[in-house]
Amino acid sequence: MSDSLLAQVRDALGADAIERDPQGLPRAVPDSTDAVAQVVGLAHEHGWKLRVEGRGTWFPADAPADLALSTRALDAVEFVSPADLVAGMKAGMPLELLRRRLGDDGMWLALDPPGRPERSIGSVLATATAGPLRQGFGPVRDHVLGLTVVTGEGRVVRPGGRVVKNVAGFDLTKLQVGGFGAFGIITECTLRLRAVPRADRTLIARGPRDHLTSLARALTAARLSLSTLELFSPAIAAESDWVLAVRLLGTDEGVLAETGRLEAASDLPWSPLSHERAASFWHLAARAVLGGLVTLRLGALQDGLDDTLDLVAGVLDEGLVTAGAGSTGGIRWSGEANVAALRSLRRSAAAREIPVTLERAPWDLRHALGHFGAYREGVSQLVGRLRGTFDPSGVLSVALEAEPDGR
Amino acid sequence: MNAGVREALERIVGPRWVRHRRAELATYTMDGLPTHEEWPGIVVLPGTREELIAVLRALHAAEVPFVARGAGTGLSGGALAGEAMVLVTLTRLNRILQVDPVRRRAVVEPGVVNARLSDATQPFGLQYVPDPSSQTACTIGGNVAENAGGPHCLKAGVTTNHIVELEVILPDGSLARLGSAHGDQWGPDLVGLFVGSEGMFGIACAITVKLEPVPAAIRTLLADFMSVRAASEAVSAIIAAGVVPAALEMMDRACVQAVESSIYAAGYPTDAAAVLLVELDGQPEAVASEDVLVQRLLLAAGARHVRSATEAGERARLWQGRKKAFGAMGRIAPDLAVQDAVVPRSTLPDILERIDAIRRHYDLYISNVFHAGDGNLHPNISFDRRDADLATRVKEASRDIMAACVAVGGSITGEHGVGKDKMDYMPLIFDAETLGAMQAVRRVFDPAERANPGKVLPVHACREWHCVPATREPLAAIR
Numbered sequence: 097m098s099d100s101l102l103a104q105v106r107d108a109l110g111a112d113a114i115e116r117d118p119q120g121l122p123r124a125v126p127d128s129t130d131a132v133a134q135v136v137g138l139a140h141e142h143g144w145k146l147r148v149e150g151r152g153t154w155f156p157a158d159a160p161a162d163l164a165l166s167t168r169a170l171d172a173v174e175f176v177s178p179a180d181l182v183a184g185m186k187a188g189m190p191l192e193l194l195r196r197r198l199g200d201d202g203m204w205l206a207l208d209p210p211g212r213p214e215r216s217i218g219s220v221l222a223t224a225t226a227g228p229l230r231q232g233f234g235p236v237r238d239h240v241l242g243l244t245v246v247t248g249e250g251r252v253v254r255p256g257g258r259v260v261k262n263v264a265g266f267d268l269t270k271l272q273v274g275g276f277g278a279f280g281i282i283t284e285c286t287l288r289l290r291a292v293p294r295a296d297r298t299l300i301a302r303g304p305r306d307h308l309t310s311l312a313r314a315l316t317a318a319r320l321s322l323s324t325l326e327l328f329s330p331a332i333a334a335e336s337d338w339v340l341a342v343r344l345l346g347t348d349e350g351v352l353a354e355t356g357r358l359e360a361a362s363d364l365p366w367s368p369l370s371h372e373r374a375a376s377f378w379h380l381a382a383r384a385v386l387g388g389l390v391t392l393r394l395g396a397l398q399d400g401l402d403d404t405l406d407l408v409a410g411v412l413d414e415g416l417v418t419a420g421a422g423s424t425g426g427i428r429w430s431g432e433a434n435v436a437a438l439r440s441l442r443r444s445a446a447a448r449e450i451p452v453t454l455e456r457a458p459w460d461l462r463h464a465l466g467h468f469g470a471y472r473e474g475v476s477q478l479v480g481r482l483r484g485t486f487d488p489s490g491v492l493s494v495a496l497e498a499e500p501d502g503r
Numbered sequence: 504m505n506a507g508v509r510e511a512l513e514r515i516v517g518p519r520w521v522r523h524r525r526a527e528l529a530t531y532t533m534d535g536l537p538t539h540e541e542w543p544g545i546v547v548l549p550g551t552r553e554e555l556i557a558v559l560r561a562l563h564a565a566e567v568p569f570v571a572r573g574a575g576t577g578l579s580g581g582a583l584a585g586e587a588m589v590l591v592t593l594t595r596l597n598r599i600l601q602v603d604p605v606r607r608r609a610v611v612e613p614g615v616v617n618a619r620l621s622d623a624t625q626p627f628g629l630q631y632v633p634d635p636s637s638q639t640a641c642t643i644g645g646n647v648a649e650n651a652g653g654p655h656c657l658k659a660g661v662t663t664n665h666i667v668e669l670e671v672i673l674p675d676g677s678l679a680r681l682g683s684a685h686g687d688q689w690g691p692d693l694v695g696l697f698v699g700s701e702g703m704f705g706i707a708c709a710i711t712v713k714l715e716p717v718p719a720a721i722r723t724l725l726a727d728f729m730s731v732r733a734a735s736e737a738v739s740a741i742i743a744a745g746v747v748p749a750a751l752e753m754m755d756r757a758c759v760q761a762v763e764s765s766i767y768a769a770g771y772p773t774d775a776a777a778v779l780l781v782e783l784d785g786q787p788e789a790v791a792s793e794d795v796l797v798q799r800l801l802l803a804a805g806a807r808h809v810r811s812a813t814e815a816g817e818r819a820r821l822w823q824g825r826k827k828a829f830g831a832m833g834r835i836a837p838d839l840a841v842q843d844a845v846v847p848r849s850t851l852p853d854i855l856e857r858i859d860a861i862r863r864h865y866d867l868y869i870s871n872v873f874h875a876g877d878g879n880l881h882p883n884i885s886f887d888r889r890d891a892d893l894a895t896r897v898k899e900a901s902r903d904i905m906a907a908c909v910a911v912g913g914s915i916t917g918e919h920g921v922g923k924d925k926m927d928y929m930p931l932i933f934d935a936e937t938l939g940a941m942q943a944v945r946r947v948f949d950p951a952e953r954a955n956p957g958k959v960l961p962v963h964a965c966r967e968w969h970c971v972p973a974t975r976e977p978l979a980a981i982r
Contacts, residue, residue: 179739179849180878202743224688237695238664251968253940257932259845261661261877261917263650263699264925264932265959266941270663270695274688291745319628319716321786347796350789357786395687397606423607425686451689468690474671474679475690481947482691484971486940496691 101142105163108134113169117157123149123164129244129252129283135165136281137250139491147493148277150216151190153386154223158459159493167218170283173197182241182258184286187218203289206233208378210385210418210428218282224274225393225455227382231422232323232345233290237273244284245272248487258286271482276467278494279486295351297344298374299358299366305329308340309401311362312421316398318361321346321354325422327401332384332416332430340421341377342366387416388430390438391456394445397425404450411441428455435464439498442469459495466497504544508565508589512547515557520595522546531590534577535637537838537888538897539923543570543584550595552612552708559706560676562589568953569674571702573614573645576637578841579922581649581701581958588956591706593644599623600709607714608667608684613644613707620712629714632659635918636826647707650699652918654750654825655782657876659715661918663698668711671697671704674954684711696944701920702955704948718749718784722794723818726806727775731755731859734777735851737804738875741781742848744800746793750782751876752825755855758832758870758883762824765831769824775807779875780825782818828872829883835868836885840897844905846913848878857907858882865900867893879917880908905931921959930964939966946970 102122106114109124109131117123126132139146139162147161151168170186173194177183178201185194192213198204208227209220219225221243224236233239242256245268255268271279301308305327312325324343333339342358344351359366369377385391396404401419408415408429415431433441438454438461445452446469454467471479479496504523513521522528523545532540549555562569570584572592584590596612599620603609604627611620617638620631634653635641641651647669652661659665668682682694697704728734734753741751754762759771759778771778781797783790798809812818824831832839846854855871858880862869873881882904886897905915905928915921915928929938942965946952950970 177847177849179743180847181742182847224692234660234664237692238660247940251936251940253937254934255937255940257845257914258912259847259878259914259917261652261656261845261874261879262914263652263661263918263920264914264916265921265929265938266703266944267650267663267695267699268937268940268944270692271944273692273695275691279691290747291743293745319719321789346785346789347792349792350786353788354786393687395683395685395689397686399605400685420686449683450685451683451687453687471690472680472683474673474677475681475693478679478693478947479691481971482944485943485947485968488969488971 104138105135108138117164121161121164123166125166125169127169129246132165132246132281132283133250133252136246136248136491139163140249140489143489144491145493146491148281150188150219151214153212153215154219154456156458160459161493167216167283174284176201178203181289181291182260182286183289184258184284185217186284187221187282188216190214190216191220198289199292202292204292205239205287206290207236207239208382210382210391212383212386213379217285221273221282221285222275222277223455228324228326228341228343228418228420230426231325231420231424237270239288240269240273240285241288242286243269243272243282245280245282247280248489248491253280256286260288276494276496277492278483278496293345295346295348297351297355298341298369298377299355300339300341300369301362301364301366302335302337302339303364305338305405306402307364308338309421311364312340313398315358315361316422318357320357320361322422325420327419327421328381329414329417331414332381332418334380381418384416385418385428385430388432389458390433390461391428391430393453393455394427394429395425395451396427398423400448401425401427407444408441411444412437435461438465463495464499466495468496469498504586505565508567509545511561511565512545512558512589515561516547516549516554520548520550531572531575534575534580534582536578536580536841536924538840539580539583541583541585543590544586544588546590546592548592548595552596555596555706555708556672556676558591559672559674563675566953568956570955571648571706573642574616574640576641577645577649577922578843578919579916579924581920581922583923593642593706596708602627604629608711609714610709610711611643613642613710615643617641617643617646624714628717630717631665631712632656632715633662633665636829643710643712644707647698647710648700648702649918649920652874652879654752654874657751657874658747658749663695665713666694666698666710667713669694669697669707670709671707673705674949674951701922701959703945703959705954720787720790721782721784721818722790723812723821724781724794724797724801725771725778725810725821726781726801727772727778727808728806729776730805731777731855732852733805734779735855735875737779737801737806738851739848740800740804741797742876744796746797748781748876749784750780752780753871753873753875754778754825754828755871757868758828758872761835761870762828762831765834767823767827767831769820771824780821825872832870832883832885836887838886838888840884840886840901842882842884842901842904843916843919844880844908844913845917846878846880846908846911850911851875851878854880854907854911858904861900861903861907865896867896867900877917878913923958926959926961929961935964935966938964939968943968943970
């Protein structure tokens with residue numbers, strides 16, 4: 097990028113909002129939606145490629161670009177409404193800070209995504225990376241009420257709203273959540289919250305994988321009210337065996353009764369974790385996902401869990417695995433893998449109608465494989481046109497699809 | 504309408520399923536909203552997925568716009584078609600294609616009636632949760648188009664939270680398979696984008712829904728209050744205490760009196776200013792402990808009496824009044840303008856007083872029956888549309904109510920959709936750029952803008968976005 101163009105960014109944002117990344121690439125650090133729009137507008141006008149970074153804790157910051165844009169200065173909570181259980185914030189807000197801020201008002205965001213505690217909320221939304229709590233509280237999209245998005249042209253779009261129920265207009269928030277930034281940059285969000293539950297109990301059971309998946313099926317059939325029912329591989333749980341972890345949330349009486357029901361329906365002993373140990377268990381499990389360079393998520397339901405885990409272990413390796421063992425399903429795998437192995441896994445999974453999303457990987461893998469690889473019938477054209485609509489000159493450096501020769 | 508189009512449609516579905524005489528078309532001139540009326544050119548009723556595809560292809564070839572319609576219970580004028588349009592009625596596509604109790608999924612055609620689906624899954628102890636008041640008539644396809652809600656959506660979410668995969672026929676007659684019945688999206692969340700698109704992105708011909716277990720225990724509480732404000736404050740107190748009821752509904756005195764003087768009488772106290780229906784569900788112990796907590800909160804907020812029902816018959820009776828409230832209002836006046844708006848829950852006390860002031864200003868009969876737990880209001884105006892002056896006041900009052908809800912940070916619709924009725928309100932909550940983005944996304948699915956034209960988006964208020972030309976589907980795409 098020429099000095100004169102860089103000067104334009106500096107003029108728009110102020111000198112403090114420009115820095116160099118470790119490779120010497122200029123990086124803009126805007127602190128408002130308008131400032132993001134100005135930078136992206138310039139990029140669109142001059143044909144620059146832009147790499148969007150959150151707080152740099154999830155993806156490596158390695159997408160080829162003329163300019164990096166970090167959302168880390170977008171770190172304010174804008175409003176909190178305990179009576180409505182709604183909060184608005186900027187997208188660079190770190191999760192841990194947000195958790196503390198909401199906790200002050202007796203509220204929490206029922207999302208426990210993988211990664212580090214300082215990960216930005218925008219990163220979680222853009223990648224739709226939900227954690228074990230999706231069993232009880234749904235995927236990331238269910239927590240999002242409204243967004244502010246800067247498109248690849250620098251247009252500012254504000255879909256959704258601030259209320260918990262809203263069907264006005266087309267739901268463009270859904271396109272952005274899990275869009276990996278290909279349809280714009282999320283700069284602000286309004287989220288749905290919960291009141292902190294009176295009782296919060298974590299119990300774990302250890303055993304061979306097949307035994308635990310069978311137990312999970314029995315618990316589902318017994319219709320327990322579990323907020324999480326997550327399976328962890330030995331490597332990710334730092335245990336000698338597989339671990340099944342349950343989290344019960346609600347009233348004291350409800351959680352107590354559910355614990356009794358859980359034990360009665362199980363043929364393995366459950367170990368309750370103290371409050372501190374439970375917090376550390378979930379924290380370490382979320383962080384351990386970063387133990388490999390590559391993270392994948394596979395859509396597999398409970399009845400296909402064993403088969404899909406076998407497939408992953410066969411094509412890749414056992415790796416760092418967490419899996420939704422309850423009715424929501426979903427497998428997350430982290431480890432090391434090359435392009436050929438990942439292609440092979442995608443092919444085998446597609447034959448079973450299982451989507452494989454590349455959540456996290458170095459650019460060469462993201463570029464070769466795409467976050468989504470290939471789509472089902474009729475979708476490719478729609479996605480292509482949506483990208484053309486929200487990023488007509490291809491400013492946003494994001495690889496959604498596999499390279500054409502690699503499918 | 505061009506006779507060639509009619510003949511083409513008759514060749515596809517047979518002459519019996521193409522309606523074009525004025526008397527036949529009369530049925531289709533309105534949906535559930537009495538303030539709009541339009542006569543479609545032709546009504547076609549395809550009986551199979553293949554016929555539906557052929558119909559859309561024929562209309563595409565003839566460049567004729569179309570409107571999809573389910574049972575016609577919509578409340579925003581969304582399924583009205585003008586003379587130059589074909590109304591594609593989907594009620595014959597009413598097969599439940601699959602129920603998979605292990606995976607908790609069902610696949611249905613768009614014309615399946617909402618309540619029929621839960622009836623079919625009941626033997627497995629499963630249910631389809633979204634339950635619009637019209638659930639004994641409305642169709643799942645219509646629910647998908649409108650992103651319909653219902654009383655039991657407070658805890659479990661609205662239609663969009665229960666749809667995982669859609670086979671969609673785009674307006675040019677091509678097919679797209681959105682989402683995945685498995686545990687994750689496949690690609691960007693196009694299912695989420697499609698649900699609530701009000702028939703402007705295409706027609707879903709196979710809908711895969713999530714099923715949920717029927718709760719082990721259910722309790723329904725009825726509390727009555729001497730002031731609307733106290734009842735509204737009780738709503739916030741319950742939610743703030745960390746209880747998420749399955750449903751939390753409010754009815755004001757006008758509504759209660761209408762119900763109690765109808766055949767749907769449920770035993771609500773007619774002298775109360777407002778009643779709350781609170782339904783708790785889940786495991787028995789959790790429900791019992793929440794019941795104690797909620798009763799305490801209701802009484803602390805000023806409830807006169809609280810009744811708690813566990814027996815199914817008694818619960819059904821308490822619900823009957825709520826579910827049939829709209830029917831009961833039919834006794835008051837020939838027409839009912841069912842309004843739909845959302846406000847932040849904390850503003851309920853103020854907004855209900857504001858609505859009452861608007862009622863007095865325009866000298867109207869307004870009854871409120873609504874989903875208080877999520878702030879989703881339904882101020883219903885009883886009137887007679889033959890009285891032109893009255894109809895004008897209804898329109899003006901509706902606009903004032905919407906403006907008041909938007910002013911406190913709300914939305915113009917929580918579950919009924921925008922349709923034709925609320926297009927003019929869209930600029931109250933979306934700027935020109937966001938409206939332009941919606942218009943551009945619509946063109947992604949429907950470049951020729953022939954699916955349900957003239958709805959949702961006030962075109963004059965949309966900023967211009969460029970269009971991306973359609974390209975052919977790459978050969979490498981997989982199923």
